[in-house]
Structures are given as structure tokens and as C-alpha cells.
Amino acid sequence: xxxxxxxxxxxxxxxxxxxxxxxxxxxxxxxxxxxxxxxxxxxxxxxxxxxxxxxxxxxxxxxxxxxxxxxxxxxxxxxxxxxxxxxxxxxxxxxxxxxxxxxxxxxxxxxxxxxxxxxxxxxxxxxxxxxxxxxxxxxxxxxxxxxxxxxxxxxxxxxxxxxxxxxxxxxxxxxxxxxxxxxxxxxxxxxxxxxxxxxxxxxxxxxxxxxxxxxxxxxxxxxxxxxxxxxxxxxxxxxxxxxxxxxxxxxxxxxxxxxxxxxxxxxxxxxxxxxxxxxxxxxxxxxxxxxxxxxxxxxxxx
Amino acid sequence: xxxxxxxxxxxxxxxxxxxxxxxxxxxxxxxxxxxxxxxxxxxxxxxxxxxxxxxxxxxxxxxxxxxxxxxxxxxxxxxxxxxxxxxxxxxxxxxxxxxxxxxxxxxxxxxxxxxxxxxxxxxxxxxxxxxxxxxxxxxxxxxxxxxxxxxxxxxxxxxxxxxxxxxxxxxxxxxxxxxxxxxxxxxxxxxxxxxxxxxxxxxxxxxxxxxxxxxxxxxxxxxxxxxxxxxxxxxxxxxxxxxxxxxxxxxxxxxxxxxxxxxxxxxxxxxxxxxxxxxxx
Numbered sequence: 001x002x003x004x005x006x007x008x009x010x011x012x013x014x015x016x017x018x019x020x021x022x023x024x025x026x027x028x029x030x031x032x033x034x035x036x037x038x039x040x041x042x043x044x045x046x047x048x049x050x051x052x053x054x055x056x057x058x059x060x061x062x063x064x065x066x067x068x069x070x071x072x073x074x075x076x077x078x079x080x081x082x083x084x085x086x087x088x089x090x091x092x093x094x095x096x097x098x099x100x101x102x103x104x105x106x107x108x109x110x111x112x113x114x115x116x117x118x119x120x121x122x123x124x125x126x127x128x129x130x131x132x133x134x135x136x137x138x139x140x141x142x143x144x145x146x147x148x149x150x151x152x153x154x155x156x157x158x159x160x161x162x163x164x165x166x167x168x169x170x171x172x173x174x175x176x177x178x179x180x181x182x183x184x185x186x187x188x189x190x191x192x193x194x195x196x197x198x199x200x201x202x203x204x205x206x207x208x209x210x211x212x213x214x215x216x217x218x219x220x221x222x223x224x225x226x227x228x229x230x231x232x233x234x235x236x237x238x239x240x241x242x243x244x245x246x247x248x249x250x251x252x253x254x255x256x257x258x259x260x261x262x263x264x265x266x267x268x269x270x271x272x273x274x275x276x277x278x279x280x281x282x283x284x285x286x287x288x289x290x291x292x293x294x295x296x297x298x299x300x301x302x
Numbered sequence: 303x304x305x306x307x308x309x310x311x312x313x314x315x316x317x318x319x320x321x322x323x324x325x326x327x328x329x330x331x332x333x334x335x336x337x338x339x340x341x342x343x344x345x346x347x348x349x350x351x352x353x354x355x356x357x358x359x360x361x362x363x364x365x366x367x368x369x370x371x372x373x374x375x376x377x378x379x380x381x382x383x384x385x386x387x388x389x390x391x392x393x394x395x396x397x398x399x400x401x402x403x404x405x406x407x408x409x410x411x412x413x414x415x416x417x418x419x420x421x422x423x424x425x426x427x428x429x430x431x432x433x434x435x436x437x438x439x440x441x442x443x444x445x446x447x448x449x450x451x452x453x454x455x456x457x458x459x460x461x462x463x464x465x466x467x468x469x470x471x472x473x474x475x476x477x478x479x480x481x482x483x484x485x486x487x488x489x490x491x492x493x494x495x496x497x498x499x500x501x502x503x504x505x506x507x508x509x510x511x512x513x514x515x516x517x518x519x520x521x522x523x524x525x526x527x528x529x530x531x532x533x534x535x536x537x538x539x540x541x542x543x544x545x546x547x548x549x550x551x552x553x554x555x556x557x558x559x560x561x562x563x564x565x566x567x568x569x570x571x572x573x574x575x576x577x578x579x580x581x582x583x
Binding site: 017027028031036046095098105117122131136145172235267271275281285 | 309312313323330348405417432433511514537550565566
């Protein structure tokens, strides 16, 4: 007891400063998560409150693991994340390199580049739903006006087209985050090694591959870490664009959780799935954070 | 080709790419000023014939075509919720960030990691237990309930950003001020706070934009005009079989404008905040 008291006395100021932050996160994140951990072991259904006390241990998890829809949604989510994060990184790198080469008007371009960042995910979803609509969408109208297709293409109905449309919306929304962070890296890059390499007769590609890119890697991993923190916001996009449908063909893990919890009112099972999605998020963030630390150490500059 | 010509070509190329990127957003903005009839016409009308403010008048309840969606109260809810949660999150986050930047205490590294990990929880996963707990406590469908949640999800990032900025303010400055007779609070408020201002500003903007744009949690925790925010209200335009595209576009513009104005006003801070707080922190 006296050790605790001494700890409190020695660190009174930082503890006091930290306590509001800790308190609010305990209340809104940790406590609910503990509660949902418990419900994931119960047979809780929203319509039958007394079922909260019906502990079924691992039945929810076993049911989820044996559920084909769950695995399909999980596979789709992992595929979606891999595809989207890599494309965003490549496109963002391209954009940043392009803006970095400008000799004038760079500030204006940078501002224009940030335009999509201001859109909320729900708006991005709505916007692309509108554009890809099969009767009034601008994409279909343009294709038909140009005579490229005679009938409307059902972008949001076909399995793979819908998946691609959602990925395009997500990429549109987040590429500029990569571009801005990579651009910051380009600004911070020392000029000497590049010039030295050129004097030694390196080609543009060699300079990029062996000097610029390794220097940019920490910045790329920072962008990846930031992005994997809020990658679940794709829920908003899917929810408004297809609602996971038609017939569950574009269901990602997050929309499946919402449907199980609120439409089917099976809270216990939804919470079991939610835990899988939390682990997935933590895994992605941890993975890129590790990569970031390794890249920083490798460079030795930070 | 001279160097000058090449620079201009690169500029034009970049501008074209940016134009393509902005196109989807601009298309929605344009649609907000077109009547629904023109949007639905087949074959498509490419050059807008009559642009007007009718859609905006309609969703706010003026004019001939009345839309039965209370956009005004959604807007007010969004504003109250976002501003309050931003202010509270910045104050709480700043105090936490300062503690991490200035003091040594056991378990500091672990505490920081756990704080950041709390940000990993997907909104929809968090909404399940919050939905039940808020129903029990009566916080469901109240502005207060949403404000508490948004404050919490904004705190980790605010701590992270402000910590990076406070660490760049030399420790000596505050000590010198205290030797000159300032109390620790005065030293913080008059010396360290102004120097970290751009970091605090960018943290505030991020917090505001996160709250302003959030949907997954709000869509479950709000249900009536008492607390529904603009992003949730946007779904009101989607009926079973029809969608009021023009009205939805107008509402989209209303959601974008505050975010747009705010981001442009402080974009210098925004980039500084992202690069310094994020990269060197």
C-alpha cells in the first residue's frame, strides 16, 4: 500500500494531467469492450433482454467460424484492404512525385489535391452511388453517349463491378492522405545524395530506386499506419452504396456485423464477429507500425 | 524544348490530373443546383439548362417543393455535437499530450501504446456495446451521448499530435519563465501554449472533421431530430425505391462547406501538423 502511495505522490502531476484522457477512454472504449466481450459469450438478443444472462461460452465463436458468410466477408475484407491500401500508396506516390516536380503554383496544386480529404465517407459513398447508378449515373450516361455500350451497365449489382466501384470510392477518398505524407517526405529529403549519385552516373530510375524510395519508406509506413487506424470507415461507403447487397455479394466484415446485430438482433454473435474485426484492425496497425520502426532504424535519421 | 516550356507542360499535366480527381465532387456540387427532373432525364442532359437554389430552399422548407426532412435541426445537432466534442477533446488531449511530452513516469510507453490502440477499434464494433449501454443509461438519442463518444474517439489522436508539438518546445523556456516569477500555469499558458499553437490547431481541426463526418456510430446512437447529425440525415433521402438525388446533392454540399472552409483556412497548420506531429513524433 505504501508503494502505491509513493507512486502516486511521486507522479502526481503527470497522473493528474493524464487522468481525464484515461477516464473518458475507459468509459467509452474499454468498459464497452469488456461488456461486448462478455456478450460475445452469451446468447444475447436485443428483443429478449433476459437472454443477456444466458451464457453459452464459445458457441457464438464456433457458429461464426463455421459460417460460410462470415468467411466470405472476412476474405473480401482482407482482399479489399490489401488492394485498396496498395493502390492508394502507388497512386499517392505518383501524385506526390508529380507535385514535387512543379516549379511554380505548387501550393495551389497541393490545396486542390486535398479536396477529397474533406469529404466524409458517407458522402463519398453517396457520390459514387450517384455516379455509378445504372439509369441516371454519369458513368453510364457517358458510356452510352459515346456509343461504347448500348445497355446500362449494372455497376452496383454485379458482384465484381460492385466490389470495384466500392474500391474506387475508397481509393478516391484516401489517396490524398498518402500523397500529402509522401510529399512531406520529399520536402524533407536531403539533396546531396541525389546529386552525388547523378555525378556518379546513376540513371533517374536508379536514383529513385536506391535513394529516394528508401528515404520515403518511413513516410509511406506512417501513412499506412494512419490509414489502417480508420480503414473501417469503409463501412460507411459500403452501407450507402450497396448496403452489403445485393444478396450479400459486397458484404464486408463491418456491414455483416451491423446486419447481424441490428437487423437479426443477434448481439452475442455480432459481438463475436466484432472481436475478429478488432483483431484484424490491430493486426494491420501493428504490422505497419513495426515496418515503420524498422524503416526508421534502417535509415538512422529519425 | 526549353526548361521553361517543360515546367509549363508539367504544370498543365498536373492540373489535368487534379481536375480528374476533383471531378466526382464537382459533379455532386453541380447536381445540387439542378432540378431533379433534369437529373433524371433520358437521354442525359450534359449542359445544365437551369441552375437555381431551389433544392436548397426545398430542403430548408422554403419555396414550392417542400421536402419533409428537417435538415435545419440536423445541421444544428451536427454543429453542437462537433464543436462541443472538439473543444472538450482538445482540452483533455492537450493535458495528456503535455504529460507525455514533459514528464517521466513508470509505464509511460505502455500507456501511450494503449491509448493509440484504443483508436483501432472499428466504429461499428464499438457501436454494439455502446448502443446497449446508452439505452440502459438513457443516453441513447441524446446529443450528450454522442458528444461523450466523439470526445473519446478524438482524444488519442489529439494526445498524439499535441505531444509531438510540446516536445519541440524547449524545456528551458518554461523554466526560464518560472525563474522570472511565473507560476507553472502562467509559464504554460504564456510561453509553451503559443509555441505549440499550430499543433493544437491541427488537432482541433482533425477532431472537428472526425466528429462532423462520423457516421457508423451516429447511425446507431441517434434516431430522432433530437440528436440525428447531418451524415445520418443524408440517409433520409433514400426511400425504399426512390432517391431524391437533387435534395441529397444539396445536403451533400451543406455537409462539405464547413469542412471545406475550415480546411482551407488552416491548411498550412494542417500540413505542419501532419508532418511534424506524425513524422518526428
